[in-house]
Amino acid sequence: MSSELDRLVYDWNGDGRAARAAYRAVELNDETLRDGLQGPSVRNPPLEVKKRLLHLMDELGIDSADIGLPGASDRARKEIVELARETTKLRKLRPNQAVRTHPLDVGGAIRAAAEAGVAIETCAFIGSSPIRRYAEDWSLDTMLKNVETSVSSLVKERLPVMFVTEDTTRADPETLLKLYETAIGAGATRICFSDTVGHATPDGVRNLLAFARDEVVRGRAVKIDYHGHNDRGLGTVNAMAATEIADRVHGCALGIGERVGNSSMDQLLINLYLEGVIDRDLSPLVECRREGVPQERPRARRPRVLGRPRERARPGAAHRGRPDERRVERDLLAGAARLRSDARADRPCHGRSEGERPCADGRTAPRTRRWIEPTALARIIIVWCIGSSRRS
Numbered sequence: 001m002s003s004e005l006d007r008l009v010y011d012w013n014g015d016g017r018a019a020r021a022a023y024r025a026v027e028l029n030d031e032t033l034r035d036g037l038q039g040p041s042v043r044n045p046p047l048e049v050k051k052r053l054l055h056l057m058d059e060l061g062i063d064s065a066d067i068g069l070p071g072a073s074d075r076a077r078k079e080i081v082e083l084a085r086e087t088t089k090l091r092k093l094r095p096n097q098a099v100r101t102h103p104l105d106v107g108g109a110i111r112a113a114a115e116a117g118v119a120i121e122t123c124a125f126i127g128s129s130p131i132r133r134y135a136e137d138w139s140l141d142t143m144l145k146n147v148e149t150s151v152s153s154l155v156k157e158r159l160p161v162m163f164v165t166e167d168t169t170r171a172d173p174e175t176l177l178k179l180y181e182t183a184i185g186a187g188a189t190r191i192c193f194s195d196t197v198g199h200a201t202p203d204g205v206r207n208l209l210a211f212a213r214d215e216v217v218r219g220r221a222v223k224i225d226y227h228g229h230n231d232r233g234l235g236t237v238n239a240m241a242a243t244e245i246a247d248r249v250h251g252c253a254l255g256i257g258e259r260v261g262n263s264s265m266d267q268l269l270i271n272l273y274l275e276g277v278i279d280r281d282l283s284p285l286v287e288c289r290r291e292g293v294p295q296e297r298p299r300a301r302r303p304r305v306l307g308r309p310r311e312r313a314r315p316g317a318a319h320r321g322r323p324d325e326r327r328v329e330r331d332l333l334a335g336a337a338r339l340r341s342d343a344r345a346d347r348p349c350h351g352r353s354e355g356e357r358p359c360a361d362g363r364t365a366p367r368t369r370r371w372i373e374p375t376a377l378a379r380i381i382i383v384w385c386i387g388s389s390r391r392s
């Protein structure tokens with residue numbers, strides 16, 4: 001029987017004449033306290049605020065939350081211990097932590113879990129795309145060895161392991177298959193597919209996750225995660241598309257995160273609710289906004305791919321609604337080449353916001369800057385942006 005509202009509102013979203021989405025109520029993983037805090041306009045909140053945010057996430061029915069990078073510093077690890085203990089008071093939400101496939105990070109994760117007395121799910125990540133491998137001067141054999149060693153060390157300590165490839169949406173299927181197969185063979189029970197630089201469209205997400213399901217997992221007991229960013233303004237719609245195939249989808253409160261941000265967890269929740277996929281009380285979102293990580297420079301969050309027209313587009317490009325692709329390509333390659341030469345010259349990598357993130361070779365970089373890039377890929381983007389603004 002139709003309601004008064006049905007008579008007043010016709011919903012083309014569910015018409016089904018040309019397309020019908022198959023959104024699902026998947027698990028949700030909140031990245032606010034890790035990826036979110038890597039946003040350029042975000043302040044690191046006090047521990048008490050982080051604990052309150054964990055409680056709000058739990059009230060929202062979010063299944064898990066990334067609580068930090070234990071390899072970044074002693075302080076970071078101690079906070080993870082406190083936050084992991086806090087999750088034992090929660091109804092549903094379980095903690096996870098992010099590590100590079102590097103012995104220092106892996107050791108930090110094992111220590112954090114032992115100190116907290118909580119089997120914290122550990123998410124071991126490595127760059128996967130050809131441009132990232134080129135920038136870092138990595139060989140695939142070394143990468144596979146690092147993945148095998150890191151994942152098996154964590155599994156040996158009885159920690160649940162998710163293996164994450166960064167920049168998956170620009171990586172070739174052959175390399176991805178080798179990386180995931182190695183991680184699954186070493187005991188990873190989840191694998192994550194990442195749109196680290198916000199490159200993918202919803203079709204790209206569906207293609208990638210169909211590859212994950214049909215060619216990587218192939219019916220085995222391994223779950224699929226999707227992690228997206230918002231550089232093209234597609235963060236939320238990509239996360240929605242991901243729910244059609246993935247087992248768990250990631251997002252950040254208010255869409256904060258690296259560069260212009262991650263998929264927005266609040267928008268994802270609201271849209272899944274409006275699609276009739278989930279039915280839960282979303283009122284804690286109001287307090288999330290109030291408790292939310294303060295943003296100092298909201299203008300920094302516009303889609304990075306566009307930027308200011310005079311910096312990003314040449315005459316004739318703007319009216320076609322596309323950035324200057326040749327300049328983007330040229331600057332990306334120049335940035336990658338600069339990073340590659342840094343790697344070859346054995347120059348230390350930059351520190352992180354806490355100033356103590358170890359480099360890939362195990363050294364600790366000094367604190368040199370207030371704004372810090374968390375990955376080499378972000379450095380490529382930053383080099384590109386600086387280069388563009390200097391030329392204009």
Ligand SMILES: [Zn+2]
Nearest residue numbers: 035196227229
């Ligand atoms: Zn990310």
